[in-house]
Amino acid sequence: EAGVVQSPRYKIIEKKQPVAFWCNPISGHNTLYWYLQNLGQGPELLIRYENEEAVDDSQLPKDRFSAERLKGVDSTLKIQPAELGDSAVYLCASSARTGDHNEQFFGPGTRLTVL
């Protein structure tokens, strides 16, 4: 079974440019997460989807970040315009709800460098 797929793996852009990341979760997983991981830090949640509904986006900087999960499967995360401080790894994860146990499966991440 394929794991969580993310693309691109690496992206280098100049500040003020737009950028988009794509995630394909594990088949059958209803919950999808986007995390931001800065160097030397743990992942921090940006947004969580239950099917196609964003149920927790309190940490998403909505002035420049947007996300969508059409049809409740794949998801895209967009930054427009990108700033120098956005350089980080963007991780996507998915999980299948099984009671209170929340095992999240992570993709390899997209490493963004903003110049």
Next chain:
Amino acid sequence: GEDVEQSLFLSVREGDSSVINCTYTDSSSTYLYWYKQEPGAGLQLLTYIFSNMDMKQDQRLTVLLNKKDKHLSLRIADTQTGDSAIYFCAAPRHSGYSTLTFGKGTMLLVSP
């Protein structure tokens, strides 16, 4: 909200035991998790423990939970060079099924 703290670095010799410690703040946390991250990769679930347990053993891994002190530890027996990675402790932000709050990670370096 939940706050998770970990020591940042641990260095051991191959064959020794490693103990990575974590503290959390939300006493209503149901499950607590340990994830492993190798360079250039996403996080991989290592093990987890339910809050009504004191200990869980899984091959070389032993998780100890002290609910009174809100302290969680991960012991790796017979540590190998392949265990070198960053280990994250994680707890739900709210009780029950929810978003996880991760610690900053403990970098484990295993030398031959």
